[in-house]
Structure formats: C-alpha cells, structure tokens
Amino acid sequence: MTLRCDVAVVGGGLTGLLAADRLIRAGVDVVLIDTDRAPAAASTRSLGLVAMGWIDSPARLTAGLGEPVARALHEWSARAVGSLRDVALDLGVTWRSTGSLRLALDAVDRDAWHASAGLLTRWGLGGAVRILQDAELRGLAPGSGRLGGVFLQDDAVIDVSGLLTALADRFAAHGGRRLTATVTVEAGSGAPVLVSSDGSRLTAELVVAAAGVSAATLHPFFSSCVYPVRLQALRTVPGVPGDALRVPVLARHRFEAGWSTPDGAVEFVGCRWADQPEMGAGERDDEALSARVSTEQDSWLCTHFGIDVGLVQRWSGIAAYTCDGLPLVGPLPGAPRVLAAVGWSGWGLSLAPRAVDEICAGILGQPTADGHVTPRELTARRLV
Ligand SMILES: Cc1cc2nc3c(=O)[nH]c(=O)nc-3n(C[C@H](O)[C@H](O)[C@H](O)COP(=O)(O)OP(=O)(O)OC[C@H]3O[C@@H](n4cnc5c(N)ncnc54)[C@H](O)[C@@H]3O)c2cc1C
Incomplete structure (x- = not known):
C-alpha cells in the first residue's frame, strides 16, 4: 500500500523539526x-x-x-537569528542574549573585522556592534596572540537539546505523524515518491529535504554539491578557569568557536585543520575522534585563553558543507516539488530558521512576514 501526505519532511534535526512544527500548526x-x-x-x-x-x-x-550581495546574505542570517529567538521564546526554551566576540588572530583578520564593524553598523545588523579596545579585549581573551576583536550584541546561545525536544513534543501534540525510515526521493515534475529501504512508498505533494549531510543519498541532485565534514568538540569540567570565554568567541573564519557555560565549563569546537590532509572533509564516522585535533584544541585554548584543559568530554559530529560554502534553499532544478533546506557549513542555527520561514511561507502560499525572498546566491537553482 502507498501512503500519502501533503508534505513529507525528511530529517528530524533542527531544520526538519522547525519545518514540520510550522506546517502542522498551519493545518498541513x-x-x-x-x-x-x-x-x-x-x-x-x-x-x-x-x-x-x-x-x-x-x-x-x-x-x-560585492556589497549588495554581502548585505543581503547578512540580512538573511540576521532574520534567521531573529526567527530562532522567536521560536525559543514561544516554546520557553532557554535563549541567552550573550552577544559574541569575533576574535582576530592576525593583522589581516583584524583589519577585515574592523571594516566589518563599520559595514554591520551601516547595514543596521547585529545590534550594537563595536570594535573592542585593548584592555577590554585582554579581559575577554586573556591569553596571547589576539590582535583585535569586534563585539556583536545580537548573538546568543540557545539550549539546542531543549529546543529539539520542545519542537518534537509540539509536533506530536498537534497530531503530527512520524516515520522512522531511510528514504530516497524519486521526483521529476510530478508528485515525489519517497521509497524506504524496506520498499514501502509514500507519495507527497511536496518534500522538504532537511536531511543534513545524508541529503547526498536522498536525491541525486545533492550528491555532487553536499559533502560531510567532521567537527570535533569538547567540554571541560566546570570551573576551568573562572570566567574565560564568558562571551562566546568565534575566530579565524569560524574554524574555532566556544563559550563558558553557566556552570563554568568551557565548550569548544574547532581545529579541524589539524586533521590533515582533508581537514575532516569526507569523514562520516561521528564516533571517531582525531588525536591531532584534540592536541591542537588543548593548545589553542591554552594559548589564547590561558585555559589548562585537563579533564574533558570530547565528541564529534558530521556537518553538511556545500561546494561553494553557501546553503541550498528551495526547489531543486528538475524536481521543483522537492524543496532543499541543506548545507549550513557547520552553522545551521544562524541560517536554517530563515530557510524554513521562506520555504514554509511558499508552501502555505503566504509572503514571508517581512516580504523578502531568498537571495539567488542561496537557491538550489544557482548550481545549474
Ligand atoms: C560538534 C558540532 C558543533 C556544532 N556547533 C554549532 C553551533 O554552536 N552553532 C551552529 O549554528 N551550528 C553548530 N553546528 C552545526 C549545526 O549543528 C548544524 O548546522 C545543524 O544542526 C544542522 O541541522 P539539520 O537539521 O539541517 O541537519 P541534521 O541535524 O544533521 O539533521 C538531519 C536529519 O536528517 C536525517 N536523515 C538524513 N537522511 C535521511 C534519509 N535519507 N531518510 C530519513 N532521514 C534522513 C538524519 O538522520 C538527521 O536526523 C555544530 C555541529 C557539530 C557537529
């Protein structure tokens, strides 16, 4: 027997849950x-x-x-942050308005971030954006090797696990159907059919492809443009040391990022460049840890924040990157009923919510609340 539905959302991570929650509450x-x-x-x-x-x-x-495109992409991300904050507030999920420090470790990056502070202020994005003076920077990054920094007020930290649970619970409370299956999508111009590995089939009017890195096996379109990258993270024991990283820090094109949790532990992700030669690209084993990455992480935290890492919990995960570093949003070329929401290159929390807003508005036949549409640079169609 073939099951049917209006919309099949493939992927029960953040992106898929946001979409499923939005659609079921709209009566889809x-x-x-x-x-x-x-x-x-x-x-x-x-x-x-x-x-x-x-x-x-x-x-x-x-x-x-060019500035118009850069501005449009930043506006897009700022809307994603605002959208996620609204969801968190609505669901009572913890949202900490911490701001963030964008730390520059070399002169080129410092100059770029100082220029960026001017751009963000001119564009009216990021809240109060300011270049940090030396003393303030030393207070926030007490180790060595930092040459400059910019503070962005609107950044935050969200309780992701609480968010995923709350979204799943609300979806269930609205009678949402869930299937545990590994599916592939057969789609052309007609209604897409999702085929599960046991052979069962589901026909949908539309598919939201929110499959993260496994999008590459969901539909052939993704196989040439989405690839896995293993990211490795750590959490120290609480109280190490005092209040280092009390403002979340992102450095060097986000290769490194971390923050101090309210209980005084440090959480940190980064240094995948130590995993030579591929820097974690192509890795799908999310149980494996790289000893070289661990060593460099400890050294990085010690050098820049004076943190003696000591006892830690370490874990890894696989993020979906794309061939040009930008996400894939909206209808697939040749399969317009499959809507992509994939490829956040390790930063889905500040990107995916806007993709979901735009995709769901399209499905519901509504304009987005602010009337803006997806920049062409983010559409799946740009790759044909
Ligand atoms: C260690 C680590 C730290 C990170 N820290 C941050 C951070 O601080 N801030 C930030 O913004 N981002 C961070 N990220 C990235 C962020 O977690 C991701 O960008 C985001 O969670 C992606 O969400 P998603 O729903 O798109 O994909 P996923 O969460 O990967 O979910 C995809 C889902 O689809 C399912 N699926 C895939 N294929 C199929 C199929 N064929 N059939 C059925 N189901 C399928 C998968 O099982 C999975 O459940 C981090 C990532 C890692 C690994």
Missing part, C-alpha cells in the same frame, strides 16, 4: 521522516552558538561578492 498534513542510521543528526552535537553571519567576515564577503 505533514509526515516527518527520520532515519536511525548513522551519522546522528548534527543538531544533537551542536554547542548552541547562534552567531549572525557567514564563515567569512562581512568585509571579506563584500570584497568577494
């Missing part, structure tokens, strides 16, 4: 499909840093893509 007949196969959802491995923007600073994006 939704089925949420999630596999129990590895790798685990990256969402379950996340630190919860909500950091507006992209891997490159606003100034670097402006140099590469």
